[in-house]
Every structure is written in structure tokens, then in C-alpha cells.
Amino acid sequence: MKRNLLDRPFHISSLCRLVLVSALLIVLAVGSLSCGDGQPVVSTTTTTEFTATLVPFPQATSAGSGHYKWGYLGRNGNWVISPRFDAASFFVEGLAPVELEGKWGYIDEAGSMVIPAQFTEAYYFRGGLARVATGPRLSGNNGAPVATASGYGFIDKTGRMIIPAKWDAAADFSEGLAAVMTGSACGFVNTHGKLVIPTKFDVGARFPKDLRRRP
Numbered sequence: 001m002k003r004n005l006l007d008r009p010f011h012i013s014s015l016c017r018l019v020l021v022s023a024l025l026i027v028l029a030v031g032s033l034s035c036g037d038g039q040p041v042v043s044t045t046t047t048t049e050f051t052a053t054l055v056p057f058p059q060a061t062s063a064g065s066g067h068y069k070w071g072y073l074g075r076n077g078n079w080v081i082s083p084r085f086d087a088a089s090f091f092v093e094g095l096a097p098v099e100l101e102g103k104w105g106y107i108d109e110a111g112s113m114v115i116p117a118q119f120t121e122a123y124y125f126r127g128g129l130a131r132v133a134t135g136p137r138l139s140g141n142n143g144a145p146v147a148t149a150s151g152y153g154f155i156d157k158t159g160r161m162i163i164p165a166k167w168d169a170a171a172d173f174s175e176g177l178a179a180v181m182t183g184s185a186c187g188f189v190n191t192h193g194k195l196v197i198p199t200k201f202d203v204g205a206r207f208p209k210d211l212r213r214r215p
Helices: 014-030
Strands: 040-042 055-060 068-073 079-085 095-100 103-108 113-119 121-126 129-133 152-155 161-167 177-182 185-190 195-202
Touching: 055 079, 079 095, 095 113, 095 121, 103 121, 129 161, 161 177, 177 195
Parallel strands: none
Antiparallel strands: 055 068, 068 079, 095 103, 103 113, 121 129, 129 152, 152 161, 177 185, 185 195
């Protein structure tokens, strides 16, 4: 998962935070937002899935330190969840992925860590299941050209691994199916982890971009 980082740390006033939060809420309501490598953070097709009352936002730990933490602002521009995470994403289905000391977990809208930070990568919940990676990060092309880690599986909202983390790459569920990869071969599993379409389709470097979508 791509880290939500800005070019440099900064301190901003409450008024500026309010203006920025308002702008983000407008984007959530009517359009799309891109960050970093141009992959959509929010798109017109997924906007309604995001909780628009809490917005992830950075705060420098001290002026000029080069370090900062992420928290969540409310509609009024004030902190609802204090900045204490190394990275943070939007809330979907009541939970948001956050990073602590290089590992990802999930918090609820009260800021409580409901799924401990234990994953290499963590993505949004969709239909009660979230894609996670448990293996080490990858530094090069290992035959799964869109994967940035290894050992992808799916958890439920208790953190229980519902679909074993054995895939080289995976996409989020859509209409009851999720694309998974072994090497460069793609197939599809259902929400019970059954491989309903075998991994026999060799997609190589043209693997669908949806597998690269990150929160």
C-alpha cells in the first residue's frame, strides 16, 4: 500500500484545516482524487463507500523535524482522532487501514485499534472482507508484476483470515468474486475462498489495473 505522504511536513492553522477538509468532502461527493502515482484514491464509482465525516490528515511532530503523524479531521476541521499513525487511509464500512511501525492494521471511527497492526499491506473492506498481505515487501519483478508484497489473502472485520494468504497478488471483491494470481496466471475466488475460475489465464505485464488500486 502506498504511504500517504506529502512532500514536506508543515503546521497549519485550524482555518486552513477547515478549508482543506471542506475541499476533500466536495471531492468525495462529486469527483475523483488522485495521489502520488496517479492511481485513484477516490473515484466516482466508489465515492459512496467512503465515510465522508472523517478525513485522514498529517500533522508535523515539530517544526522542521521532517517527521509527522496522521490522524483524522472532522467536518469542522478539528481533530477527531489525534495524529498518531505513520500513515492512514479513509474509512470504508466503518474501518480504516492505518500504519504503525511498518505494519498495517485497522481502526474504528472512535480511533480504537480493532485489528492489530500486523500486515505488510492492508486495503479497504468491501462486503465485509479486506485484502491484506502478510509476506515481505518485494523489490523487483518476481513474476507477479503488479504485486508490491507477497502472501495476499482476505480477512473479516474481526481480523480472522477467511481466505488464506497464499496468493502472489489479489484484487478486491466485486460481485462476489476476487481476482487472484499465482505467478502471472490469474483466476477468481469466491467469498469462501473457493477457486471458482482456475488460475490458468496468463496476463503477464498486462494484468488489470484494478489489482493495483490502493487506498
